[in-house]
Amino acid sequence: MSAAELIERRPLSTEWTSHDIVDVVRARGDEPCFTVHVRRVPRAAHRAPLGVVATHSQLEDPPPLEDGHEGAATGDSELLSPGSAPSLSILTCTDATGSEAPMGSPYCDPVTPTRAEQFGSLDSVCAMRPGTASLLVGLDTESVTRNGVRTILSYQLVTIDVVDPSQMVEVVIIPHRDGDRISMVTALWEVVIAAELWRSPLVPDTVTPRGVHRSDFWSEDRKKRRDELARNRVPITLVCHYGQADLTTFREEGLGIESDPLTKLTSAAGGLVTLRPYRLQRGDAHGRWWQSLSVAVRDTMALAPAGKKKLAVLGEACGIPKIELPAGAIGAMDQYRRDHFNEFLEYGVNDAVICLEFLAPIWGEGLVPPITLGGGAAAALVTSGSRYLGVPDSAGFRRAFSGIVKKGKGIGLSDDGGNLTFYAKRGREPLDGAAELFMKASAGAYHGGLNSCPTPGYYSVRTEDIDVQNAYPTAMAMVVDLDWEAGVLGDAPVIQGRELTVEDVPSVSTPFMGWVSFGFPDDVVFPSLPVFDDSTLIYPRSSDGTSGTWAAAPEIWLALQLGATVHCTIGFTGKVLMHEDGTPSRSLRDAVSTLIADRRRARELFGKGSLEEQTLKEAVNTLYGKIAQDVAEQRGWNAWAQEMDDIGGSSITSPYHAAMTTSIVRTLLLATMNEVLANGRRVFSVTTDGFISDMSCHEVESLDLYGMADEVRDARVALTGDARIWEAKGEQNDLLNFTTRGNVSLSPGGVCAHNGLKIPDGIVEDSIEDRQFLFRTVVTRSGRVPNPYTRFPSFQELSRRERRLDFLPSRVQRSVSMDYDLKRKPVMSSMRGENVTLPDGTRWEVATFETEPWDTVEDALRARSIARDIAESACLRTVDQWHDWHLRFAHGRGRRIVTPKRSVLMSILMAHRHGLVTIPTLAATELSLQDRLDWLEGWGLGTVTDGDWKNARRPERIARMLPLDSLQPYLDQMCETPSGEVPTPTNSTLTED
Template sequence: MHKSSFANTFTFKIEPDEQGGATKTVSINRHNIAGPPDPGEIKKKAVSAHLLIGFDTEYQTIKDRENQYAIEYGAQNDLLSYQFSIKLFDKNDLGQHPEAEGIVIPEADQRLSMEEFIGFAIGSLIEKHPEIILPTSIYLLGHFIRADLPAFSDFKEKARQGMSNIRSTFVTLKNAIPIRFSVGENEIAEFKVNIRDTILLSPANAKSLADIGEMLGFQKIQLGATQQEDKQIKQNMAKFRAERWPEFREYGIRDAQVCVRYAERVITQSDILFKAFKMPTTLTSFGTKLVLEGWKTAKQDALGILGREKVKERKFSQKLGYFITTTSTPYMEEVFYEEAFITETYHGGRNEQFLFGVADIGQWRDHDLSSAYTTAMSLIGLPDWRNLVNINSLDGIQPTDLTYVSVDFEFPDHVRFPSLPVRTSSGIIFPRKGHSKCAAAEIFLAIQLGAKLRFRRGVKVPFDAETKVFRDFIRTSIQNRNQHEKGSFDNLFWKEVGNSTYGKTAQGLRAKRVYNLNADDMESLPESKITQPYFASFITSYTRAVLGEMLNSFSQAVQVFSVTTDGFLSNADDVEVERATSGPLFRSFAQARKELDQSSEPLEVKHTVQRPIGWRTRGSATLVPGIGSNGIVLQKGGIKTDAFNDTVEENAEVVRLFLNRKPDQKIRYKSGIGIKDMMRNDTDFVYRSVSKRLSMEFDWKRVPIGEKEIDFEFEGQQYTHLTFETAPVETVAGFDHVRDAWEKYNKTGHHNLKTLADFRNFDVFQTALKIPGEKAALYLKKVDGDLHRLKRDLCRAFQHHQAGFDLIRSKNRVTHGYFRNALNHAGIPCEITDVENAKRKEFHPYQTPGTETVRQALAKLKQDYFPELDIGLFLPEDAMEKIQKSSEALAA
């Protein structure tokens, strides 16, 4: 294997030994390389040609190295092959672009350097096209290239030399990596290698290489006759190479070819849109640049739109030894002073699980607001930042205003889905009352729902409603998308460009730490070129408000299963949906959508299932699928499953986990190591086995109601599982109490919520924590602890003539037997010995958990037997309002 520095001839094996072990020798010649441009033209002449080299490897993970020990000490995969597809892509040559492809079989425990691999690829192209003239600009391309780059023997050196990391993969940014070859006596040819990962340039719904290939017209290569066989082959590629070499070679090279074809499309798109014949690092960068270019074309001040201004500052440079002038673009003073407050009004999407367990069988439809965030963006008018003002009331507030407020609130009891967000350490929740910071749309909705609001402070930005700053960009993206066949490159490209740009307005607003390869340290994710907290807050608040209006427009007969960012799953029929889409907020959304795209429906049905199951925020699956390809709803809630599973298999695996889960159960899965570990430990991209506790219990962001057990069948087996609907939490304090109680309840051993008994035991525990005194809750029995405590305290009060028993027993003679019978009739198990033994201990008030079972028992005891009973002396103070309702219900 060739190992000399600055070589120009490369010899490598192109077949495995069992296939003959053939080798191939190629060379790089001086006459095939374009000469450097004249020094005076370097800055004038843009690059018009690139060598595109698609790169992929096949490897076998060594099983006994899938552990932390190996990762810490340089774990390596068993490398089977390097494959490439190389193509000259010249914008000035409209004919067929020369290309070649090939494969290299490395010797055992030996690896190619980046120079050797690229040299062999270039030499193979020259061999096929001897008269070719090559540019010195190279794009080295891979899909999830983080898994393949470590196959180079000099990977770590090259990474430190010129690579950066974006979204957990490797790229080059400002500086290319130089690769040199000897092409004559004392003559060196230098190529500049830029690294790109096509996964960063793929649309959100086409992230796999197979998806990209299909988008470009490449048929997916199926290795096995069935899905299961295909999975088994991919898990043992060494055996596949040995037994089916031609198919192995075709499969390996195909991935490299797809990367090259995709790069051509992306570079062409960049050239068409920006007159820049180059490959950006991410697809989202297209959107940001198009927004800025659009403002420039419309002769609008981009900095002014974003609330920024250009500031020049003259300062002395210690390094240079003289004064220099620097330019920065900070927020305008008026915008800057309120930035912290506005950022506090920015929250993410509304994500809640409204039903825990198994839903009824029926038609459950997953409705989504069409392009919710981009539609909301299109409503933002041109801000007049210089006239930003503080307001002193909520008078006249409208949903599309750039107004941001802080309010205390309380929603009426009949509101099923309170709509004002409150940030907690566990994410945002929507309590019945509390304090919220948000934008205008949610305040508008709260007023419509009859909430009591106490204004605290507010900021309003005047704007020109006729000049929508994002509308032209979004409309153009939609028009371009609609001109192309669904699923095609152009269709998905423009869909992603439009939909992904919202995220750039919010980038950097909330602290997020990411690894920086160059600094070998963690750092905060920086802002984007269009980060604007006022815009991000408006967009998310408006979207949550439209959803909130719809949810609260449904009749009580409609069950809403969950809500996720821009959609919800419910059993609402068409009549109910029509009612829910008749409010002012949805009408404004629908109007904005029509102005962007006449052919678009503002509300779409994404999935239809017959029976979903759910457990917590972003945790749901399908027990009984619907008909067709959209008949499964699946949100794994952080659960990792087999990467080779299809949707049906994945859903079934998650359902089985939920139904058969046990306390302290752990799941094991393989997780690829991150860039930080790869760099610091000099390892390949290897998978390590991770053990994680299975977490599929309720998240308590809502209050359970109507708890029951449901019998059902799954995969031929009978199951029974706890199920409940939910109501809003009253306050953040109440939410914090239950979350804290759940943590304490699971401190010495975890618990499931699978039966009514499971639920009741925790309910007793969390209720007991409200009892005054640190030790009051410590001695409750594990089962029916609330009723045991109630029996104890009633017997003590009875024996010591307290809590109203002084009046009761002074009027009538109450025997121990009568008292025991009264308790049993009220649902409080009691024996004569319990009554007699109570003489030994004093009665202490407020020591009984105020559970629903206790409240009902006390209410019945008071109504049917002892009217003078002072039940307030048994319960914590916050339980009295509830017991009064129980008494009223019994009387009714």
Template sequence: MSAAAPGWASHTIADGVRADGSAPAFEVLVRRVPRVTATGARPSAAVARGAVVPVAAASVAVPSGAVDDSDSQRLSESNAPQNPRNHAAKRARSLAPMGSPELRPCDRAADEPVAGAVSVAATGSAQAPAVAPQIAFGDLPSVRAMGTGRAGLVVGFDTEFTTTGGVRVIDSYQFSVPDPLDSSLMVQVAILPELGSGNRVSLLTALWEVVRAAKLWESPLVPDEVGPRGVARSAFWSDDYAERVEKLAKLRVPIVLACHYGAADLTAFRIDGRARDLDHLTRLTSAAGGLVTLLPFRMQRGDRNHWWWQSLSVSVRDTMAHAPAGKQRLADLGDACGVPKIDVPGTWISRMTEYREHHLDEFLEYGMNDADIVVEYLARVWDDGVVPPITLSGGAAAALVASGSEYLGVGSAKDFRRLFAGLKPEEVEGFEVVVEDDKLSFYAQRGREPIDGAADQFMTSCARGYHGGLNSCPAPGYYPVPTVDIDAQNAYPTAMASVLDVDWEAGAIDEVFHERWLTQDDVPTPDSPVVAFVSFTFPRTVAFPTLPIIADGTLIYPSTSEGVAGTWVCGPELWLALRLGAEVFCQIGYAGRVLKTADGEPSRVLRHGVRQLIDDRNTAKRVFGKGSIEEGTLKTGVNSVYGKTAQDVAEQHSWDARLQEYGDVGGSAITSPYHAAFTTSFVRAQLHAALNQITELGGNVYSVTTDGFITDVLAHEVEVLDLYGLADMLRDARLALTGDPSIWEPKHAQDDLVNFTTRGNVSQDLGGVCAHNGLKAPKGIVPDSAEDREYLLRAVVTRDGRVPNGYTRFPSFQELSRRDDRRDFIPSRIDRSVSLDYDLKRSPVMASMTAELVPLPDGTEHEMATFGTEPWPTVDDALRARGIAREMAKTGCLRTVAEWHEWHLRFAYGKGRRIVTPQRAVLMSLVIAHRQGVIEIPWLANRDRTVAEKLTWLGQWGLGTVSRGDWDNARRPERASQMLPLDMLAPYLDRMRAMAPGDHPTDVHRLPY
């Protein structure tokens, strides 16, 4: 080996076959170094000083006979490439320029480089905790449940690459794995293609080099039959193909391949595309910002004589899916685990090929550092040599199952789901299951079904009543007055802790409401488990109506439901609407039966589970320190529980790389439409109650975003609001979770506010709000800095149309893993422009509009229309207003008073709602009403009829035709706002309901139009 890289043992391998039959060469560098954290065994004195332990060349010698690629599911007997010759102490050389880690979007941040980050070899160790903690992180109940507890061989992985002229060239592959027999040592393996060659190594070849270099076959996790050359044919061979495949699969080396932002690294391997080769990208799933495997995949191949076989079982983990919120850069993870990320000095970061060529030693230290961080970070969080959960949020769901099972007194996840969510394993035979097109994807994808018809009806209604967060801009404009951004403390955990459990086994539905007005007695408390399809009218004095209608891809809160049939809503918002004096008519609704504990108290599984996570987070904060990775992990876990209860409730689609098609995501271990819908309803009700009371008391609300709002009322004044009676319940939940009854906390304060649209506001005060509403700041601008604020402010107040705002886009997982026309991880530039206009979720009060001059730091002033808003009378008004604004945005914008007056003229004197084909509107309204469970048409409810037969029957009524897509989409929540009022449907609805299931309409049944 050249003196340019001392301490490394080197040999050369060949992998893949060129068109001329030759095999590309790769240099493999191997060394053992002391681990720089306190995770592994204590190193010796020599190791602690930074000495490296070279690997003898003989220990990694290539066995006689090259290896032959074969699919993980097959033992191929195809011809293999010829045996390559080793070239010891020889470096690969080339002249190609190399790219930089800036191509990884997760590491492209505006923050300054980590100060003092240096080579591991230069220092020998990093700062370790001065005092060992009194309790292991893994011993905390939540963490024990979140983790897998399974031993594993965790291999950290990273790449360096060049992208020039639309082509990516891989310059190095780096792997780090703890020595299986001495955990104080890290085995580092670097695989170097010839510089600029474009050659790529296969995943199996690379991983087997790691197996041999680290002697992973000596691990207790690997069967005794496995050695450096793999498994002898005699150990497993059988004339029966299936039998020998399974035998070899058991003689595997189990590897957990861990990386950071796998989209960049896992796409760097050679994939030939031959039928017998495993395409590992098709075994991956995109989750939580990273690429992972849900189940391990096999990789197997034999040498050219088929006497020795290499067998791997590979699980993939991505630290992007294990990093606490806001701490997802690799530098953050390195700081957390005591392995500071190394930075490249000077301008070398843009000339990394030259850096490798002229400074190979430093180049290797830089590259290996990233792989080391991945291993040490996962060891810090989940313990050394332990298989991490697939994602941090998935681990949080597992913790909830564990604590919830204990709370409910059951011993299995299956029994927990039965009591918590009303689900059981699907019975394929001997049971009348729900017809396929009526199943909810969250349970159908997991082979589950409701325990009975009542459970099915109740959870389906809750899924329809599930809506997103409350986001609005009630007061666009410029306000040079003191304001404060107030957040609901732990809004979603608090809401979860307020939700009662339903007694699914005793019959989920306790009472049915049908075609009658609702009263406060029907929804006596905010936690009443009521879900209903309602129409409504709020008093004109109510500034913020509480019942949402999905329209135009968002939530609109009109004063009345006039013009639409109604909307699905849940108990907390229904309760608040009735408290505010709304008249609410229920077409169909259900009151759930409350589950009781052994002592007769209402059951709250989520309160118990979230409290356990919070208790463990507090312990972690005390033992490991505030802001520690342990505390951050549990904080993220707490906040992840809600998302897992809501997973696929609003049906989501993701790319299935193995099937090469988009499919339903499927539910999590704790998905429950009831708990998810009521949690979000609680949060929206809390915010709406505060907004209305603040307005009643003469205060102003300028913006509301998911779990907080900006107001001119002081935080302590907000804290004492009773929220019409809701505050007591929320304080009780806060006490149960944290011991602190306060429910609000100030977040930002500012003396000036430019409020331009939902999720769009900025103050020039450092520490004030700065929300871009999707406008991306130029590279190099530090978020929330004075420069960032000026950039956003200038864009808002000087615009005369859409704001040009191009950005760099990286390929999607679908583009990276599709078999046809697959893309490499190469960025592309997207040209776009962004509208910063007010989104008109509420109606502008034109009489209140004034022209305010907004000052910029350069002394110039620019006009911005400033005005109050009120709820739209109807959804149709909102849709028409938003449509006019969209048309105006094509050639201008809505910034000045004059521009808003032009909009108002078009709105005031424009046309109303136009139905081009009234028959089609009636037909689709009938289909939507039936599919949404608002009405039932017996012919369509008949499970003996196929969907095709139902569509044919609908087409016989003379109203038009319904496609399969129309039928499937009719149950989507947003379709409810397209449903005509039921009294307009009555003539046809009555005739359809009266028709026997076997009959078909004739001219006698059809109405003339």
């Protein structure tokens, strides 16, 4: 029967029909019963243009994981009166003139391209779309929480009619008894039946409403019959919004491990997703008919642009406003269902429709979206980068872009934990030994953003909040590619044991990585070489007391411009990949330019602020994150293996590109800050890609940045056609600047950064009430500030097989210090008390002072430790309190009194693991790791474990490594001892106490 005949014979049923089912997965006599409500209605989203996200309330982010979710309440809520009713929004939208869009299916016009087709014609969007067809099903659930128990009230599932795509099939499943939950396979098969999904061309002809008959696939071999049954599947992509709440509502009891959906999921970008589809299979009571599903999961949280993640915002964007409920209904949805059943159905199913319709215009009708928006951006880079680099496929791109090849095609993987997890986890390895050296150096030099509070206190002066325009995309556009194929180190000699000059690092984009020690002149206010310790970046005046740090070219270049002495223990210069015309290859510049051009085109087609334009904006911003994925090794919960595991790199991870990008952004800010102070102005705060200063944005734009500005402007012109680097984000005439990421102005539109402090319920973020709350809290504090918050279980707690938790809130009691974090040294001679008057007339003292670099990292660590001790019972708010801190700092003991053997042992191990020295026996891969560790113990320095071996390579440990000269003569003797030779009293001076 043709589609037209089916549509003609099947009447449109806009009214709900219902029937009862029993979930028979569990072979017991009290299987839970459910009522299934079904209807088929016109698709609302296809009767209207997509909206533009515009209002302030719509731009807010959704609550983070520890905050609430719809349907969850911590206790009994206000009872609803029988007369309460929702405010039902009309599901059609109007165009810009106020006229209602015409009814009808968009499939009737074969000439005019749909919105999705227009968007999909853009090069970057085409590359971002995976292109895999599937049957998409929107999911939402309603629940109520009372007395610590979550009761599921309904499951809403919606899908597009496979015969008439202008129609939506809506299914609502309601348990008969409180506490009953349905299995995912039962719920999804109800959708298969209601929407006649077996008619889809994606489904084999063997599939019927009852499933697949045993005769079509059976084999006595269990694996063979399971695999054959899997080929007779219905391919479904389940789409939800914040899956932590919805995907945890399905029953797992009575199901085998292989049928537990939660163990197939991964936490990503704020939602829950699958990395690949999983099977759901079951047979009837007689084993004659079998139902087979292939299920992928996508979460709109991972696909929505930043700041646009609330479901109401997504609904506005796709032309389906979220339905408003009367006050108190969310916390008492069971009563609302009882008293307003039809409205309850409309409300719940509308949320599921939003989840589904949000995807179509962006990722294509009936196509699986990427796992995350960042994943889509990575796919776009692979496509554009392959074209730019002249390689045929993704494997060729990885080889040319990051020097990574498939396992067995390169240098080989070691079995001693010496591999970088970003490639080892994905079954890849460096192209050759030179590539491995350069990657490890780059990974060591990779750090996060620059964040600091150089001028704490209270200031009644005009200041501006100034940002780098597209900071990370601009920096990516400055990074040159390397010639991995020709040997990434090329003909440049490895630098060893000498001072660096500007000839070694002639520009900010020179591809150089080195292990350096340094000293800056006393008049340099902002040194540029960071040391990672105490979970943060510290910029000391010198590296005295440490063995040094890995650093990338941009910050080394600036250090040399500032007159620093930089000694390089070992350094590598990468060979630049050149075009035939003699210009350097910059594949990231090409990729980012394409994304920005397509975003500009999307703005022309769909309007500024449209979903399409915002999606491409977010793609540009997330690209860097995928390049840096797992460069700083990270671990996450593997639900299938039920253990913490390395997350692994992305398809575009490159330690070199990541390290250069972040270093360029930090260097740009540090160069600017030094020149601002050289011009007699001040920098009050710096945060990742911008800063607060009493210099205007116009004045900042004129700075030369020690010669760096021209190179940055060249990248800006290549990306946007506009050479301007900076943009003003706001201004204020008052500033309470108390710590890193902590400052507030009472001026509307001024800065308001909370330092992690939660806003009380009922206060709108950035409102005058919010500003007054934060201001008062900081200036009146006498110690740590109470900061309780509501927390929901982690993904690990939700998906573990033993002691699994339900998605229920708990209250966490904690407090937070609002004291200055001492990343820089207070200048005590500049300290003064500013008296701040609150609206109630009370006056409070706030210590206000300048800062300077710490002389050494050790000084910074000791100062921060003293401040943490003080914060346990008091705070650092007044001048007297700061004088007390200074007294303890000035007369306290140092961190190191002696150099114990354990410190020597671990420092030697770190030096070897970071490639600063080569100890033959430790490098002998023909020996087992245990044999090498036993050899090291033979030197009499103490015991060493597998964990010590692994941890010695971690970047946060390297700052604790002793200077190399303090490891002598032990280090030289180890390096000179032939591989495998056992230490003896003649070649070891460490066996004696």
